Amino acid sequence: MTDTGFIADRLNRISPSRTTAMRTLSQGLKAQGKDVLAISSGEPDFDTPRHIKDAAIAAIEAGETRYTDVAGTLALRRAVCEKFKRDSGLDYAPEEIIVATGGKQVIYDAIIATINPGDEAIIPTPAWVSYPDMVGMAEGKPVLLPCGPNQGFKLTPEQLEAAITPRTKWLILNSPCNPSGALYSVEELRALGEVLMRHPQVWVFSDDIYEKLI
Numbered sequence: 001m002t003d004t005g006f007i008a009d010r011l012n013r014i015s016p017s018r019t020t021a022m023r024t025l026s027q028g029l030k031a032q033g034k035d036v037l038a039i040s041s042g043e044p045d046f047d048t049p050r051h052i053k054d055a056a057i058a059a060i061e062a063g064e065t066r067y068t069d070v071a072g073t074l075a076l077r078r079a080v081c082e083k084f085k086r087d088s089g090l091d092y093a094p095e096e097i098i099v100a101t102g103g104k105q106v107i108y109d110a111i112i113a114t115i116n117p118g119d120e121a122i123i124p125t126p127a128w129v130s131y132p133d134m135v136g137m138a139e140g141k142p143v144l145l146p147c148g149p150n151q152g153f154k155l156t157p158e159q160l161e162a163a164i165t166p167r168t169k170w171l172i173l174n175s176p177c178n179p180s181g182a183l184y185s186v187e188e189l190r191a192l193g194e195v196l197m198r199h200p201q202v203w204v205f206s207d208d209i210y211e212k213l214i
C-alpha cells in the first residue's frame with residue numbers, strides 16, 4: 001500500500017503491533033474451538049466491576065457527555081492529584097495533570113510534544129512494543145539497550161551512563177515492566193537517578209501503568 005504515494009512516509013517507521021497480531025491469531029484459534037491461553041494483550045480476565053459500570057451509566061444519565069476541558073475535568077484532575085498524594089506521597093496541582101483516553105494516547109502525546117527530529121529516547125529492552133514506534137513516529141531515535149536475564153532484565157547505571165549523548169531527551173522506564181515483569185528497587189532507581197543528575201538534559205519518562213501489579 002505504501003507505494004501508492006498516498007500513505008505518508010512516517011507510517012513506514014512503525015511496524016504492525018505484534019501484540020495485536022498475537023491477539024488476532026489467538027482469537028482465530030479460539031474460533032476454531034482450540035483451547036488457547038492468550039497472554040498477549042493486558043486484558044483482565046474479569047468483567048468491568050459493577051461500581052465502575054454504575055458510575056459511567058450515572059454520568060451519562062446526568063448529561064456528562066459534552067466537551068470537557070482538554071486536559072480533563074477539574075474534578076477528575078483533582079482526584080488524580082489525591083491519588084498521587086495518597087499512594088506515592090507526591091504533591092501535584094490539577095494544572096500539572098493531563099487526562100487522556102488511556103496510556104497509549106497520553107504516552108504518544110508526551111513523545112510527540114517533546115521529541116524533535118534526531119532526539120534520542122533511551123529504552124531498556126525487553127520493552128512494551130509501542131515505545132520505539134512512537135519515538136520513530138516523532139522522527140526521534142529509539143536507543144534500545146538490551147537488558148537480559150543476567151541483569152534481572154533491568155538497566156544498570158553503567159549502561160545508562162554509556163548511552164547518554166547530548167541528543168538524549170528521555171529515559172523511558174516501566175516498572176513493573178511489560179513484558180519481563182522486572183521491578184526496580186528504590187536503591188536501583190536511586191543509582192539511575194545519580195547518573196541522571198549529571199545529565200540534566202535527560203528527562204525521566206516513568207510509565208507506572210502496572211504499579212498495582214506487584
Ligand SMILES: Cc1ncc(COP(=O)(O)O)c(C=O)c1O
Nearest residue numbers: 042102103104105128174178209
Ligand atoms: C507498559 C504499557 N504502557 C502503556 C500501555 C497502554 O495502555 P492503555 O491500554 O491504557 O492504552 C500498555 C498496554 O499494553 C503497556 O503495556
